[in-house]
Amino acid sequence: MSDSSNDDIPLSQRTQDKRKRKLKVEKEESDFSEDEVPLKKRGKKAKEAVIRNTVKSAPAIKKQKSETKVVPHPSTAPSIKTNGTTNGKAMKAESDLNSAPAVSLAKKKGGKKSSATDDEGKTEQEQEEEEAYRWWEAEQNDGSIKWTTLSHKGVLFPPPYEPLPKHVKLQYDGKPVDLPIEAEEVAGFFGAMLETEHAKNPVFQKNFFEDFKTVLKKAGGANVEITKFEKCDFNDMFNYFEAKRIEKKNIPNAEKKRIKAEKDKLEEMYKICYLDGRKEVVGNFRIEPPGLFRGRGSHPKTGKLKARVMPEQVTINIGAEAEVPQPPDGHKWAEVKHDSTVSWLATWKENINGATKYVFLAANSSLKGMSDFKKFEKARQLKNHIDAIREDYRRELKDEKMVNRQRATAMYLIDVLALRAGGEKGEDEADTVGCCSLRYEHVTFKPPNIVVLDFLGKDSIRFYQEVKVDNQVYKNLKLFKRDPKREGDELFDRLDPPSLNKHLQNYMPGLTAKVFRTYNASKTMQDQLKKIPNRGTVNEKMVAFNAANRAVAILCNHQRTVSKSHEQSVGKIEDKILEIKFQRFRLKMQLAQLDPSMKKKDPAFFERDPELTDEVIDRLIDLIITREREKVTKKVLKENEKKVADGEKGLSEKEIEKETREKLKAVDELAEGYKKEKKSDFKKPVVSVASPEKLQQQIEKLSERAINTTLQLKDKEDNSTVALTTSKINYIDPRLTVMFSKKFNVPIEKLFSKTLREKFKWAIESADENWTF
């Protein structure tokens, strides 16, 4: 405590003497003076300037990874089908991937269709041939050439705007407005979103309204002059869309199917392309339709009109040998190119941020698969360097050069907290940060060594953590916030992602900040999986697996917003638990009646659960009774229906009513019983029962159920804000999941959805139960 004031002394040596201390500080500042200039203005030489092994206790740097244990490595052997792509360059840059060879040769070389599990037998024979290509068994090229031949059918444009019926109008100041269709379309975009959060956001409203007015003006204006957003009433439009939605929902099933089949047929040609002669699935062949930009967080441009994309803005990339897809009638492509160094099939520029959009292949394609594979191999390689890296940055936390200290501290955060690199962002984007762009206000301190990080990261997702950090990190962060700095200033003013990444390349080619996230995520997963005992039911193993997955998701701060239904369903489970406890309590009281001696022995056991207050019990009884009533009513109806179905004569409504009333009497009795029981404080059970032994058994069962249900509730709560899928898709090496599946005998279908099984086919077919990250 008392020395907390000392905390802003950066170096380890502290002094009690104020004056001296002051001097000390100044001295330090002068130590740093050379790179006092923040990064942006700095001259180049400042960078390499100091040789930093002057640091006191620095142990020798051992960065070159020790003679990588040369795992005898199954497949350098070129394999079966070498296709056009494979140019001589086999795995060149990846020489270091030695310890992580291209996926070991799978058992069944032939490329026979592996397991009939998911391709339904009826699929065409020819397809088998094509899909049998197992790129992960083929030689890897360096990836700079993506294809040699490429053919596809281009992109699908959204349908043209369909004007609203005459009677559906924007009302302005209570008067219907005749809008030119261009403007009507834009107004309709807003109208359709009327009930969303976006439509309530003032920035969204403002941006929308500005663009709407612009469009309106350009189209010649309306019969009414429109100047104030507040006077616009979009309800007609909203209701119209809503009605249409319901109408659509009510289309009979068969009809729905027909429509869908028709649509699928129309889209089929766009879905596939041929890459080096092999059929591949295209990911997003649809040109993004016009609408209002839904920027996340407080994006300054949210609500702006995202304009309709015309063929004239779309560039096509295709093999020179292939037939160029026809642009829509009367239109031309912006350009047609034949660039085999990129993987996109089409591109255009979006009008709001000027960002480039691409049409890529689907996640299950060979191109995506290969780069995914490479990503994980790179991350695996990091394990050979991580010790040296950690050792270095720990030492450099005390480096006398500010740049190095900042860099080391940033590396600590990236490594330990899995922060993103954090590149610079513009005025016209949401204000979010990552490691390098952390600012003064994002970090606070709780002595002796707890750092509170609170900032908005990617997608404006909040990162909040109070973490105990290394003492030196604590000191450094304080130092980086020191005096001249104020709110709004960057903590790491000498550091940016490019310089950090440049440093990282020294350890390992291709190493960048983001690799740490992949590495630590997969490493965490592996460590978690190791702890799972290999026993129990599949379901239990699933729970354990998901818990491991969740640890990773938490590490990566993958969140989701709680669903609207969440609270409700939690309430239901809570009631369920209460009801179990209530019933258990009743049984206990019965037991006490039967065998009073037990109560004497263990009075605590017979105590009422504190949450079972009188009110709660009343409510539970109510709940039970209404439920029983509903059951009875439904049962009568159902029985009647069955009768009718069997050709018997059904009951009249009156008869049904009568029948129901009859049967409800039993429920009324039940209700009476509960009431009486309660009156006697549950000392006189209405329906008296079994032997004490039986009762005890039942009580035990209920206790178990209470525990299980409570666990289930906890699981639900824990999961409510955590998104598991993101880490599963992007960070956890799929071979870990495959390993788990095989080792623990959990069907892969339980761990990967259909699309994920396709995306991770390479992993499923190459990893075994002993695979390690």
Added chain:
DNA sequence: TCACTCACTTAGTAACCTAACG
């Protein structure tokens, strides 16, 4: 060096689908 462009991965959520439920 710096600002900007380009390509590609990562991200949450809306829309859709499906299996459990009552």
Added chain:
DNA sequence: CGTTAGGTTACTAAGTGAGTGA
């Protein structure tokens, strides 16, 4: 068998990082 809760897929925004050129 219709509803609905929950899982899956589609969508597209928002990152990272390499490259480029002045």
